[in-house]
Amino acid sequence: MFRFKQFTIQQDRTAMKVCTDACVLGALADVTADRILDIGTGTGLLALMAAQRNPDAFIDAVELDDAAYSQATENVAASSLGERIQVIHSRIQAVGGEEKRYDRILTNPPFYTNHLRSPDGAVNRALHTDDLPFPELIEVVGRLLKADGQWWVLLPPYEMGVLTQLAEAMNLRPFRRLHLRHHARKPVFRLISGLRYGAEAVTDETLDIYEPDGRTYTAAFRALLQPFYLIF
Template identity: 65%
Template structure:
């Protein structure tokens, strides 16, 4: 799978804490886990991935990185996965349902939520997150509304949100939302525009956020 710009934004924007335990659900290439390791060098990070090829790729990427002692890549579905509670959970989950399928099964697994419906994702997050922990997730706006409704049933409520636009003329195409069990948290909303109106030049805000990770900056 390609490394997506919006996933990089999640990795750069999410609060990864200081130290503690962090879980990346559906790590793919290992991107979020490695970004979290760079930002929180004393955290212990578990990166769970079900797809065989993606698991192998993530393992190779972690072993080739400076964070090999910090990140553990685990070949498993998240549904049966058991561990001590985490301080932070990150996920860029599949979200398509009832859409046309690709002939590539790996693409389908990455993009379609047949194997990880939102109800099952939230159930696992609620059981694996510490009472004071945070869950950070990236989805399109409509799917985020669905996930938020499902999460509320477990006591998880949003306290921070970042809306992503390709440029100022385009609608919001992805949303990063942070959830907590703290029902008294007051939600705040930010916006990030990736490109200037020419559609080619990265905005100053995007460059500042991604500068620690993008070699072109």
């Protein structure tokens, strides 16, 4: 269980637990929008963070895995934010159509391709791209994102490069990119990119979670997560 200031995440039945990089995505992404889509919601974390940050947004949170869908539904229902979140049990490839497009799409996608498999099928779905390869993900985003919308995605640096190259073919380009490090002496381990159609320039930023001592949270990280973390 992970308690935030305005909601609680139960995660005993989900393969992907609450992690710092996903929380940074949820706190950073632009959610000033009426309709938001969370692809692969897992515990419901990103959907709940978006609902907290934007009291006027309506959010569709899509999840394929049975146990994760059930747990996300319970987490949303237990929250005061849940009236504006719909948890949908489906493959994202089967969701929506011309009549259903979104102002913002949030994605913390699986990214392993050739790594060793877990005997747990839920873990494989959460970590490996089999159920949602990058080309299919980009096709889905192209179908569901409004012309003036934004797609926010979290990936390791190499995988973000692959995804960005594929998205370029659809004229989806980064306009903002956050390089996330544990601290200044460590390499970047995640990138968070905001993409939109026809973006011509990208603003690059770096966020360190800790000071160089590896224990003290940086002021920038504290400020970003202060609305959510009980410790701040």
